[in-house]
Amino acid sequence: MSAVANPTRAAREDTPRSSQAGAPVVRLHDVHKSFGALKVLDGVSLDVGPGEIAAIIGQSGSGKSTALRCINALETIQQGTIHVCGHAIHDPGLDRRALRRDVGIVFQSYNLFPHLTAEQNIMLAPTCVKGMTKAQARDLARAVLSHVGLAEKAEHYPEQLSGGQQQRVAIARSLAMRPKLMLFDEVTSALDPQLTGEVLKVMENLAREGMTMILVTHEMAFARKVASKVVYMHRGRVWETGTGAMLDDPQTPELRAFIGNGL
Amino acid sequence: MQSFGLAHVEFLAWAALWTVGLSAIAFVGGGLLGFAVALLRVSSNPAARVAAIVYIQIVQGTPLLILLFLIYFGVAVIGFTGVPAILAAGAGLTIYASGFLAEIWRGCIQSVPKTQWEAAECLALTRWQRMTRVILPQALRIATPPTVGFLVQIVKNTSLASVVGFVELAQAGKLINNSIFEPFTIFVTVAVFYFALCFPLSTWSRSLERTLNVSRR
Amino acid sequence: MSYQFDFAALLPYWPEFVRGLWLTLQLSAMATVLGFIVGTLCAIGRADGPPAVKWAVAAYVEVIRNTPLLVQIFLVYFGIATLGIRIGANTAAVAALVVNVGAYTCEIVRAGLESVHKAQLEAADCLGLSRVQTYWHVVLRPAVERVYPALTSQYVLLMLASSITSQISAEELTAVANRVQSDTFRSFETYIVVGLLYLLLSFVVRIAFWLVGLGVFVRRRKLGTAL
Ligand SMILES: Nc1ncnc2c1ncn2[C@@H]1O[C@H](COP(=O)(O)OP(=O)(O)O)[C@@H](O)[C@H]1O
Numbered sequence: 143m144s145a146v147a148n149p150t151r152a153a154r155e156d157t158p159r160s161s162q163a164g165a166p167v168v169r170l171h172d173v174h175k176s177f178g179a180l181k182v183l184d185g186v187s188l189d190v191g192p193g194e195i196a197a198i199i200g201q202s203g204s205g206k207s208t209a210l211r212c213i214n215a216l217e218t219i220q221q222g223t224i225h226v227c228g229h230a231i232h233d234p235g236l237d238r239r240a241l242r243r244d245v246g247i248v249f250q251s252y253n254l255f256p257h258l259t260a261e262q263n264i265m266l267a268p269t270c271v272k273g274m275t276k277a278q279a280r281d282l283a284r285a286v287l288s289h290v291g292l293a294e295k296a297e298h299y300p301e302q303l304s305g306g307q308q309q310r311v312a313i314a315r316s317l318a319m320r321p322k323l324m325l326f327d328e329v330t331s332a333l334d335p336q337l338t339g340e341v342l343k344v345m346e347n348l349a350r351e352g353m354t355m356i357l358v359t360h361e362m363a364f365a366r367k368v369a370s371k372v373v374y375m376h377r378g379r380v381w382e383t384g385t386g387a388m389l390d391d392p393q394t395p396e397l398r399a400f401i402g403n404g405l
Numbered sequence: 406m407q408s409f410g411l412a413h414v415e416f417l418a419w420a421a422l423w424t425v426g427l428s429a430i431a432f433v434g435g436g437l438l439g440f441a442v443a444l445l446r447v448s449s450n451p452a453a454r455v456a457a458i459v460y461i462q463i464v465q466g467t468p469l470l471i472l473l474f475l476i477y478f479g480v481a482v483i484g485f486t487g488v489p490a491i492l493a494a495g496a497g498l499t500i501y502a503s504g505f506l507a508e509i510w511r512g513c514i515q516s517v518p519k520t521q522w523e524a525a526e527c528l529a530l531t532r533w534q535r536m537t538r539v540i541l542p543q544a545l546r547i548a549t550p551p552t553v554g555f556l557v558q559i560v561k562n563t564s565l566a567s568v569v570g571f572v573e574l575a576q577a578g579k580l581i582n583n584s585i586f587e588p589f590t591i592f593v594t595v596a597v598f599y600f601a602l603c604f605p606l607s608t609w610s611r612s613l614e615r616t617l618n619v620s621r622r
Numbered sequence: 623m624s625y626q627f628d629f630a631a632l633l634p635y636w637p638e639f640v641r642g643l644w645l646t647l648q649l650s651a652m653a654t655v656l657g658f659i660v661g662t663l664c665a666i667g668r669a670d671g672p673p674a675v676k677w678a679v680a681a682y683v684e685v686i687r688n689t690p691l692l693v694q695i696f697l698v699y700f701g702i703a704t705l706g707i708r709i710g711a712n713t714a715a716v717a718a719l720v721v722n723v724g725a726y727t728c729e730i731v732r733a734g735l736e737s738v739h740k741a742q743l744e745a746a747d748c749l750g751l752s753r754v755q756t757y758w759h760v761v762l763r764p765a766v767e768r769v770y771p772a773l774t775s776q777y778v779l780l781m782l783a784s785s786i787t788s789q790i791s792a793e794e795l796t797a798v799a800n801r802v803q804s805d806t807f808r809s810f811e812t813y814i815v816v817g818l819l820y821l822l823l824s825f826v827v828r829i830a831f832w833l834v835g836l837g838v839f840v841r842r843r844k845l846g847t848a849l
C-alpha cells in the first residue's frame with residue numbers, strides 16, 4: 143500500500159505490544175466525576191501505552207462513556223489527573239484545539255453531518271483545522287475512505303448509507319486528522335450483526351497498524367481477540383484489569399456475573 | 406394647536422373597539438368561508454379540489470391592500486353605491502382570512518394519520534361521518550394554536566381597512582396626526598394599543614402549541 | 623349590471639406599471655437580503671448570545687410581531703424624520719420592511735437552529751473545529767436548509783406586504799395603481815390588472831427561491847427532496 147492509500151501509521155505487526163514500550167499515551171490517576179449528587183467515576187486510574195488496545199467493558203451505567211468523554215475533555219472532572227498525548231486534561235488552561243489534533247473519537251450514533259457527502263464530512267476538519275487546500279483534503283478523504291472500504295461511496299450523503307457504512311465514514315473522518323489516539327464508544331451497538339462485522343474489521347485493521355485505541359464495547363469476542371488490555375468497570379471504578387484471557391478466568395464475582403449475562 | 410393628550414388617547418381607545426369588531430367579523434366570516442374551502446380542498450372531487458387550490462393561490466398571491474381596493478370599487482361596479490366602509494372592509498378581510506385559514510386547516514386535516522381514515526372506513530362510517538366524527542375532532546386540536554396565531558395577523562391587518570375609509574386604530578392615528586402632527590408620539594401610542602391586543606393572543610397561541618407538543622409525546 | 627369594462631384606457635400607462643413592478647421587485651429583494659442577514663444574526667444572538675442580547679432580541683421580535691406593518695412604516699418614516707435625518711420614501715420603505723421581516727426571519731431561523739442536534743456540535747468540537755467554524759459549517763447551513771420553505775413563504779408575504787409602503791408614497795406598484803386609477807377613473811380595471819401583476823410576481827418570487835435553493839442546497843437536489 144502506498145503512503146497515501148494508508149493514512150495511518152505503517153504496519154508494525156512485528157512490534158511487540160506492551161505498556162512498557164514507552165511513556166503512556168493516556169494516564170488517568172484517581173479520577174472522580176459526579177453529575178450533581180450522582181457519583182459516576184469514583185477514583186479511576188488507568189494507563190494505556192503506545193500501540194495498546196484497551197477495551198473497557200461493564201454494565202450499562204457503570205461510567206464507561208463518561209470515562210471516555212473525560213479523556214477527550216468533553217466532561218470536566220472534580221478530582222484527579224488525566225494526561226493524554228502530553229496534554230494535561232484536568233488543567234483549566236488546556237489547549238483543546240491542540241488536543242483535538244491528537245485524539246479522534248467515534249460515537250455510537252455516528253454523528254455525521256447530514257448536509258455533507260461522505261467525502262465532504264471527511265474534508266471539513268482538515269480544511270478548517272489544518273488549513274489544507276480542498277484538493278489536498280479531497281485526496282486525503284479518498285484515501286481514508288478506501289482504507290475503510292468505502293471508496294465508491296465518496297459522493298453519497300449519510301442518509302444514503304447503511305448504519306455500518308455511516309459508522310465507517312465516521313471512523314474515516316477521525317482518521318483523516320491522523321490522530322495518535324482513537325476512542326470508540328460502543329460504535330457497533332446500533333448495528334445488526336452483519337454490519338457490526340464490517341465495522342469491527344476496520345477497527346481490527348487499525349489495531350494491526352499500531353494505532354493506540356481505547357474502545358468501550360459489548361463485543362466480548364472482539365475484546366478478547368484484539369485488546370491488549372481489558373478493563374472491567376463497575377460502579378464507577380476499575381474493578382478488574384487484565385489481558386483478554388481475564389475474560390476466561392474472572393477473579394471477581396461481579397465480572398463473573400457480567401460475563402455470565404453477556405454470553 | 407393643541408398637543409397630544411388624554412382626549413386623543415380616548416379617541417384611539419374607541420377606535421380600538423372598531424379594530425376588535427372588524428377583527429371579529431373577519432374571523433367569523435373568514436372562518437366559515439375558509440372552512441368550506443378547506444373541505445373542498447380535501448374532498449374526493451378533483452374539480453372541487455382544483456377550485457379550492459385556485460382560490461387559495463389567488464387570495465394568498467394578492468396583497469390585502471389590492472383585495473380591499475378591488476372590493477371597494479367592485480361593489481360600485483355591480484351597482485351598489487354608498488356601501489358602508491365596514492361592509493367593504495369586512496368583506497375584504499373575510500376573503501383574505503378565508504384563503505389563509507383554509508390552507509392552515511387543510512394542513513391540520515391532512516396531518517391526521519391516514520390509518521384513522523381507514524379505521525373509520527372499516528367501521529362502515531359514511532364519508533361525512535368519518536370527517537365529522539373521527540377526523541375533524543382530532544384536527545381541531547392540532548388546528549387551535551395556528552388558528553389563534555392567525556388571529557394576530559387578522560388584528561394587525563385590519564389596519565389596512567383605513568384605505569377604504571374605515572376608522573379603526575391606524576386610521577384614527579392618521580386623523581389625529583393630520584390635525585396636530587406629532588407622528589412619533591401618536592403612532593407609538595397606536596402601536597401600544599395593537600400590542601396590547603395582539604400580545605395576549607400570541608402568548609396564548611404559543612402556550613397552546615406547547616401543551617399540544619407535550620401531549621403528543 | 624351595466625358596467626362597461628374598459629381596459630384599453632390603461633394601455634398608455636404601461637411604462638408606469640413596469641416601473642412600479644420593477645421598484646416593487648427591488649424593494650422586496652433588498653428587504654429580503656438585508657432582512658435575512660438581520661434575522662439570522664438575531665437568531666444567533668437569541669440562541670447563543672449573552673443574556674442582555676437574548677433579552678433585547680426577544681423584545682424586538684415580540685414588538686414587531688404584535689404590531690401592524692403599516693404602523694411600523696409610519697414610525698420608521700416619521701421617526702427618522704424626527705431625528706432630523708432626511709431620507710427618501712423608498713429608503714424608509716426598505717428600512718421598515720427590513721425591521722419587519724428581520725423579526726420573522728429570526729423566529730424561523732431560530733427554529734432551524736434548535737433543530738440541529740447537540741451531538742452534531744460535539745462531533746464538530748471533537749474534530750477540532752472552532753466555535754465560529756462549527757456555527758458556519760455544521761449549524762447554520764443545515765438549519766437554514768431545514769427552514770428554507772418557511773423562509774420562502776415569508777419572503778413572498780414580504781413582497782406582497784411591500785404594497786403597504788404606498789402609504790408613505792414609495793413609488794412601487796400599488797402607488798402607481800393609486801395614481802393611475804385617479805387619472806383614468808378606471809379604478810376596478812386598474813386594481814384587476816395590478817392584482818394579476820402581483821399574482822405573477824409571487825409566482826416569479828417562488829420560482830426564484832426554488833432556483834436559489836437548488837443551487838445552494840445540493841443535497842436536496844441530489845436526493846430529490848422537495849424544497
Ligand atoms: N450528562 C449527564 N448528566 C447527568 N447524568 C449523566 C450524564 N451522563 C451520564 N450520566 C449518568 O452517569 C452514569 C454513567 O453513565 P455512562 O458513563 O454513560 O455509563 P455507560 O457508558 O457505562 O453505560 C449513568 O447513571 C448516567 O445516567
Ligand SMILES: [Mg+2]
Pocket residue numbers: 206207208328
Ligand atoms: Mg455508554
